[in-house]
Amino acid sequence: MRLALKYLGIFSVNFLIGLVACCSFCFADADYANKVMLVDDFNRGIMVNNLGGLYGGDLEDPGICRVTLKYNLPDEISASEKVLDITGTDVFGNRGASLQLDYDVSAYDTYTYFWMKLGKPYPNDNTSFLPLNLTGYDYLAFWIRSRYGFDKVKLELHEDTDNDGKFLWNKDRMSPVYIHGYIPGGISSAEWKKVVIPLSNFGNIQNFDRITEIVFVIESKNGNPKGTLFIDNIVFGKVNSGSKSYDSKAEPAAPFSGSIRVNGQLMRKGDIIKNSDVITLSAESSLKDEVLENIKFEFSDDGKVWQVFGTDYNTEDEAYGVKIDTTTLSGSSLYSFRAVAESIDGKFAYMNQSVSDCRVRELTDDEFLDAVSRASFDYFWNEVDEGSGLVKDATGHDYCNIANVGFCLGAYCIGVERDWVKREEAEKRCLKILDTFLDDVEGEYGFYYHFIKLGSGKRDGRSEVSTIDTAIFLCGVITAGEYFGGEVMEKGNLIIDKVEWDKFINLDEEDPYGHFLNFYHGWRPEGGKGGRLTDYYWDFYSDEIMLVNILALGSKEHSVPPESFYSWTRRKGRYKDGNEFIYSWHGGLFSYQYAHAWFDFKGIVDREDVDWFKNSVDATVANRQFCVDHMSEFSTYGPDSWGVTSFSIKNGGDYTMEHGAPPCGSGLPIYDGTVSPSGPAGSIPFTPKLSLQALRFFQRKYPRLWGVYGLGDSFNLDEEWWSYRYYGLGEGITLLAIENYRSGLIWKYFMRSPYVVNGLARAGFKNKVSGRPVEETSYKVTKTGIPAEGKTSLSVGKKIASMVSSLKSKYLSNEGSIKNAVILLLIVVVAIMALLKIKTKKK
Numbered sequence: 001m002r003l004a005l006k007y008l009g010i011f012s013v014n015f016l017i018g019l020v021a022c023c024s025f026c027f028a029d030a031d032y033a034n035k036v037m038l039v040d041d042f043n044r045g046i047m048v049n050n051l052g053g054l055y056g057g058d059l060e061d062p063g064i065c066r067v068t069l070k071y072n073l074p075d076e077i078s079a080s081e082k083v084l085d086i087t088g089t090d091v092f093g094n095r096g097a098s099l100q101l102d103y104d105v106s107a108y109d110t111y112t113y114f115w116m117k118l119g120k121p122y123p124n125d126n127t128s129f130l131p132l133n134l135t136g137y138d139y140l141a142f143w144i145r146s147r148y149g150f151d152k153v154k155l156e157l158h159e160d161t162d163n164d165g166k167f168l169w170n171k172d173r174m175s176p177v178y179i180h181g182y183i184p185g186g187i188s189s190a191e192w193k194k195v196v197i198p199l200s201n202f203g204n205i206q207n208f209d210r211i212t213e214i215v216f217v218i219e220s221k222n223g224n225p226k227g228t229l230f231i232d233n234i235v236f237g238k239v240n241s242g243s244k245s246y247d248s249k250a251e252p253a254a255p256f257s258g259s260i261r262v263n264g265q266l267m268r269k270g271d272i273i274k275n276s277d278v279i280t281l282s283a284e285s286s287l288k289d290e291v292l293e294n295i296k297f298e299f300s301d302d303g304k305v306w307q308v309f310g311t312d313y314n315t316e317d318e319a320y321g322v323k324i325d326t327t328t329l330s331g332s333s334l335y336s337f338r339a340v341a342e343s344i345d346g347k348f349a350y351m352n353q354s355v356s357d358c359r360v361r362e363l364t365d366d367e368f369l370d371a372v373s374r375a376s377f378d379y380f381w382n383e384v385d386e387g388s389g390l391v392k393d394a395t396g397h398d399y400c401n402i403a404n405v406g407f408c409l410g411a412y413c414i415g416v417e418r419d420w421v422k423r424e425e426a427e428k429r430c431l432k433i434l435d436t437f438l439d440d441v442e443g444e445y446g447f448y449y450h451f452i453k454l455g456s457g458k459r460d461g462r463s464e465v466s467t468i469d470t471a472i473f474l475c476g477v478i479t480a481g482e483y484f485g486g487e488v489m490e491k492g493n494l495i496i497d498k499v500e501w502d503k504f505i506n507l508d509e510e511d512p513y514g515h516f517l518n519f520y521h522g523w524r525p526e527g528g529k530g531g532r533l534t535d536y537y538w539d540f541y542s543d544e545i546m547l548v549n550i551l552a553l554g555s556k557e558h559s560v561p562p563e564s565f566y567s568w569t570r571r572k573g574r575y576k577d578g579n580e581f582i583y584s585w586h587g588g589l590f591s592y593q594y595a596h597a598w599f600d601f602k603g604i605v606d607r608e609d610v611d612w613f614k615n616s617v618d619a620t621v622a623n624r625q626f627c628v629d630h631m632s633e634f635s636t637y638g639p640d641s642w643g644v645t646s647f648s649i650k651n652g653g654d655y656t657m658e659h660g661a662p663p664c665g666s667g668l669p670i671y672d673g674t675v676s677p678s679g680p681a682g683s684i685p686f687t688p689k690l691s692l693q694a695l696r697f698f699q700r701k702y703p704r705l706w707g708v709y710g711l712g713d714s715f716n717l718d719e720e721w722w723s724y725r726y727y728g729l730g731e732g733i734t735l736l737a738i739e740n741y742r743s744g745l746i747w748k749y750f751m752r753s754p755y756v757v758n759g760l761a762r763a764g765f766k767n768k769v770s771g772r773p774v775e776e777t778s779y780k781v782t783k784t785g786i787p788a789e790g791k792t793s794l795s796v797g798k799k800i801a802s803m804v805s806s807l808k809s810k811y812l813s814n815e816g817s818i819k820n821a822v823i824l825l826l827i828v829v830v831a832i833m834a835l836l837k838i839k840t841k842k843k
Helices: 002-015 365-382 402-417 423-439 467-484 486-498 543-553 562-566 612-629 678-682 688-701 728-742 745-750 754-762 796-811 818-842
Strands: 036-040 055-057 064-071 097-104 111-117 139-146 154-159 173-178 193-198 211-219 226-237 278-284 292-300 307-312 319-325 335-343 348-350 355-360 399-401 447-449 451-453 522-524
Touching (some): 055 064, 064 111, 278 292, 399 402, 402 423, 402 467, 402 728, 402 745, 447 451, 467 486, 467 745, 543 562, 728 745
Antiparallel strands (some): 064 097, 097 226, 139 193, 139 226, 154 173, 154 211, 292 307
């Protein structure tokens, strides 16, 4: 009964954890007709399998199973270790990742478990999951090892009997087997062993077209009370009719030597792989092989330690191939390549002779930045809810951070400009997002909740209506409107004009705490009739408050007093002998980056002559130097490994925005050796050389950091921890900052907006050299999406266009009125002549 109750409670909670990554290149339209279906090899660095299913552990006492991904660093692989880790290294194949399960079943008569969904959630429903059709498949296989040795693990297959997308204990069907019966000698701590279980042995399953999940169960009565298991390469496979090839003693046939091809050309000793950072590497097998399950492609830089970089599971043909991303390979090394055949029961046949002394053409800096950017863009293209267009807070999350939607809208402009996606497709997605915010997303006074549900746009949990996250969202709305024009701009302006900035600013001149003209952080519906504003204010410098403040000043209907931009504390300091700058409260790099992702502050200063671009340059240099000075204390820190910013940390993988470096307003900077590549990436407009060096260092030194969406969120070498999620905030600041450094695209379109121009003008910004103030301009809707080039001040042309628009509305309200048309024409001619005359006199 206790077992049933625990399953009922815990699995019901797990079902609610959300929508999964809709990565079209990973699992959309999966070809289940292949001989082998890969469920997950865990190399993409996210807790979403290749079929689109989520997975996780049991985090409720008694009995705990914590789930992480285990990676090897290249330096951890000794030359004595052979391919496929037979000596017992924790990562199968010496490259990528393996699943790590740390369990504790020390309480009497208890158990714990790891669960994995085998299908994607239903659209707009984060409680129901599509089943997997295993009809025609014959076996389930995976590799496993234990850190300390272990006797028994139970594996369960779950069937959704009523096809409602849910598995409920005592309602749906479950079938267990103990896997030790399929491993000679049991699970080993000395080497990886392959488990192959015929599906027919799951005798309780009646409908193999309704399989919803697999569950690994560890029981206290069957082994060590505490331990660690490693699992990799989970697959479902087929065998030929009447064959028992998963019980065969036959060796697989080795791939032909000298049959490896690159981009269709036979690969020879000394070749240079060039012209593309992603190549197709293929090899031929000697024959169609009944016992063959897959072909692995490996490389080595010393001929001793081999690493798997790709596996082809489609073994229906005699030629096999994978795509290899050369981003993490060094152009200064000599590599050997070979292919290895693996049988269903885990035997290997190696190509007799590898192709040796090959070089990889190293990416140029621009190609490298293009690869980083494209990978970050893919996050915003793939991690979205199809119905609402909303983007996930992070991989594996079932909710949206509205700030990420702002980055997403900016990302779509970049995607079009870089020819990664078609303009029509990106524009359609932008409109879907805007329609969702106009019709469905909850908020107050035009502001929106920080976190919202992906499918509905409703408030998620007890999150607050957020000023900063709304502001970042609006930056994306402005950018997309200026870039696409037309309906995108029209709908975007409706959203922008609804925001009542004056409702979220303290206008009490007698405020005893000195918060007059400070913005509130947000609003909550709880706390009395009609809700209440939070007790926290934007009263200390951060890039975030600049972003909020300037947008508020640029509002057409709800602008705030210009003095608000000078109402928050501007405290100056320096790190050691570095330049003095205005610092933020926690000192995280993100607090010097977010506004600069949108506003081009180069060449302008505010009323107090503060050069905010230079301020961020100096803050970035200080952050890096702090890491250099503490590299003896923390292994992750160094001259090319820096970036104390917002990121996920080891404590549950939680996201924090409180880490930083001195000087900082709190006086007590928080840091633990964790570094995020988004720190240097987001600062690349400020410190291009130092940032690029850091990003290339991460890519070369730690191939593990490079995953499905580029450089990972964060890592900490001392804690042996690597983030298993990608966060939209990190991907967004990386993508936009790199694009601004390369082309200035986001700056170009964002800075054209009258909401931006007028905000800067009202804040008192001026040209740094000439001292000429930024002048206000008229609010407009651009149909083409390509506004005319020119100054941000109100030019003659803009004045004429504004006048014509006004007169047209007045005199041509009655369609077909010839008289009114003639009157309008005469007035326009006279107006143009008058304006040109005025302009001539000024000159």
